Amino acid sequence: MQIDQQKCVACxxxxxxxxxxxxxxxxxxxxxxxxxxxxxxxxxCYRGMSMEKLNPVLVRTIRGLLKVFRLRFDPEPDVxxxxxxxxxxxxxxxxxxxxxxxxQVTHESTGVHGRGTEEVKTNDVTNRVGLGEVGYVVExxxxxxxxxxxxIEKMTRALxxxxxxxxxxxxxxxxxxxxxxxxxxxxxxxxxxxxxxxEFKTRIENVPAVLQKVDDxxxxxxxxxxxxxxxxxxxxxxSALDPVLVEEGFSFVRGKTNLGLGRGNx
Amino acid sequence: MCVVRRTWDWAAGMTNTLHRYGSGESFNDDYIVFAIPAxxxxxxxxxxxxxxxxxxxxxHKPINMGDASHGxxxxxxxxxxxxxxxxxxxxxxxxxxxxxxxxxxTVAAVFDNPDQVVAFIKELRQEDLGLSINISAALDKAQxxxxxxxLERHSVEYSLGFFGQTDRMADRHTLELSTMCGHGMLxxxxxxxxxxxxxxxRRSPEQASATLARFCSCGVFNPTRACRLFExxxxxxxxxxxxx
Numbered sequence: 001m002q003i004d005q006q007k008c009v010a011c012x013x014x015x016x017x018x019x020x021x022x023x024x025x026x027x028x029x030x031x032x033x034x035x036x037x038x039x040x041x042x043x044x045c046y047r048g049m050s051m052e053k054l055n056p057v058l059v060r061t062i063r064g065l066l067k068v069f070r071l072r073f074d075p076e077p078d079v080x081x082x083x084x085x086x087x088x089x090x091x092x093x094x095x096x097x098x099x100x101x102x103x104q105v106t107h108e109s110t111g112v113h114g115r116g117t118e119e120v121k122t123n124d125v126t127n128r129v130g131l132g133e134v135g136y137v138v139e140x141x142x143x144x145x146x147x148x149x150x151x152i153e154k155m156t157r158a159l160x161x162x163x164x165x166x167x168x169x170x171x172x173x174x175x176x177x178x179x180x181x182x183x184x185x186x187x188x189x190x191x192x193x194x195x196x197x198x199e200f201k202t203r204i205e206n207v208p209a210v211l212q213k214v215d216d217x218x219x220x221x222x223x224x225x226x227x228x229x230x231x232x233x234x235x236x237x238x239s240a241l242d243p244v245l246v247e248e249g250f251s252f253v254r255g256k257t258n259l260g261l262g263r264g265n266x
Numbered sequence: 267m268c269v270v271r272r273t274w275d276w277a278a279g280m281t282n283t284l285h286r287y288g289s290g291e292s293f294n295d296d297y298i299v300f301a302i303p304a305x306x307x308x309x310x311x312x313x314x315x316x317x318x319x320x321x322x323x324x325x326h327k328p329i330n331m332g333d334a335s336h337g338x339x340x341x342x343x344x345x346x347x348x349x350x351x352x353x354x355x356x357x358x359x360x361x362x363x364x365x366x367x368x369x370x371x372t373v374a375a376v377f378d379n380p381d382q383v384v385a386f387i388k389e390l391r392q393e394d395l396g397l398s399i400n401i402s403a404a405l406d407k408a409q410x411x412x413x414x415x416x417l418e419r420h421s422v423e424y425s426l427g428f429f430g431q432t433d434r435m436a437d438r439h440t441l442e443l444s445t446m447c448g449h450g451m452l453x454x455x456x457x458x459x460x461x462x463x464x465x466x467x468r469r470s471p472e473q474a475s476a477t478l479a480r481f482c483s484c485g486v487f488n489p490t491r492a493c494r495l496f497e498x499x500x501x502x503x504x505x506x507x508x509x510x
C-alpha cells in the first residue's frame with residue numbers, strides 16, 4: 001500500500017487504522033508514509049476507510065489556518081479527505097501478504113480461498129472430522145499482531161516431527177515444499193502477514209501431546225497463536241472432547257456449533 | 267507470476283468468530299448464525315439459498331448481517347462529501363447485502379437475543395436450505411438454542427484461547443472490541459482511539475460502534491455488544507484502555 005504524496009494532507013486518520021502500525025506521519029515532509037516491510041497488504045486502510053475527494057491544496061490551506069489560530073477540526077476518524085490511499089501492484093513473493101491478510105481475496109498459488117478451509121463448519125456434509133477424531137486450527141498472528149512465515153515454519157516442522165499430516169486444502173500446506181517435514185518455500189519465509197492457519201486432525205487420544213507441542217513451540221515464536229479444536233458430537237449432542245480438554249486444564253467458553261442441517265445436492 | 271484476484275467465483279468460510287475475546291457473561295448478547303456451502307459438494311445453486319438465508323434472517327431483526335465477499339450492512343463510502351463530519355448517515359444497508367450475494371460464500375447474521383436465534387433456526391429448519399448452519403456463540407448458549415429449536419449439535423469447535431507471546435496483545439477492553447473482527451481489521455490503536463473519544467464525549471458509543479463495524483467486511487461485528495463495551499470502558503474511567 002502507498003500514500004499518494006501529492007494528495008496526502010497529513011490529517012493522520014489512517015495512522016491508527018493500520019493493524020500493523022505501519023503508517024506514520026513524516027514530520028519533515030508532513031506527509032503520511034507506509035513502512036513497506038511492516039505492511040501486510042491487508043487493505044484495511046484502503047477498503048475500510050471512507051473517502052472524500054477534496055482538493056489537497058485547499059485542505060492543507062484550511063488546516064494551516066486552523067493551526068495558526070490553535071483551532072482543531074474534529075473530523076470523522078475513518079475518513080481520508082483526499083482519497084490518498086493507493087494500492088500497489090503486487091508481485092511474487094509480496095503478493096502472498098495480501099492473500100493471507102485481506103479477507104476478500106484469494107491467491108492463485110494456493111488454489112484455496114482464504115486463510116483456512118471450511119474446518120468443521122461443513123462437517124455435517126463433508127464428515128471431515130469423524131467420531132473419535134479431532135480437528136485442529138492453529139492460527140498465527142491474530143489478533144492484530146502479525147506473523148512472518150519463518151515463525152509458522154517452526155511450528156509446521158515441529159508438528160511434522162511428531163507425525164502430523166497437514167490438511168491438503170489449506171493454503172499454508174500449499175506453500176510447503178515438503179509436507180512430510182513441514183518445510184515452507186524459502187522465498188516467502190520473510191514475508192509478514194496478518195494471520196495464517198495451519199490445519200490437521202488426529203485421533204482424540206493424541207490431543208494432550210499435540211496441544212503440549214503447540215504450547216511449547218508457541219513460546220518460541222515472536223507472535224501469538226490462537227488454537228481451536230473440533231470434533232463430531234454423539235447423537236445426544238455430547239462431545240467426547242469435553243473431558244479431555246478439562247483434564248488438560250483448558251477452560252472453554254466460546255465456540256462454533258454445527259447444527260447438522262447441511263446435506264449434499266440432491 | 268501469481269496475481270491476487272477477488273473471490274468472485276468462490277469465497278471460503280472464514281468468518282473467524284471463534285476466538286472472540288471475553289468472559290462467558292460477555293457473550294450474553296452475542297450470537298452469530300451463519301450459512302456455508304461445502305466446496306465441490308453442495309455449492310451449486312448456493313447463491314440463491316444464501317440470499318434466502320439472509321432474507322429469512324432479516325425478518326428476525328438481526329443487528330448485523332453480511333456476506334464474506336461483499337460486506338455488511340455497515341459500509342464505508344468512497345464518495346463522501348464534507349457534510350459527513352457533521353451529519354453522518356447512520357443507514358444500515360440490508361438490501362445491498364442481500365442483493366450483492368453473487369458467489370458461494372459465508373453469509374452471517376448477528377443477533378443479541380437468543381429468542382430471535384431460536385425463532386430463526388426453527389424457520390431455517392422448515393426452509394431446509396441444505397447449507398451447513400452454525401452458531402458461533404458461548405457453547406452452552408448455542409447448545410441451548412439448538413435444543414429449543416429441536417436440534418442436537420452435529421459438531422463443535424472450541425476456542426482454546428491464545429498461546430505464545432500474549433504480552434503483545436492489548437488490554438481487555440481493547441481485545442473485546444478488536445476481536446469482534448476475527449480477520450484482524452480492527453487495529454488495537456484504532457479501538458483505543460475510539461474508546462478515548464467515547465470517554466471524552468467526542469463520540470457516542472453508538473457512533474463509535476458504527477465506525478468500527480464499517481471495517482469488518484464479513485458483517486459479524488456485534489454493534490450491541492460493542493456499545494455495551496464502550497459504555498463499560500467509559501464508566502471505568504480515564505486511562506484504563508491503555509493498560510495491558
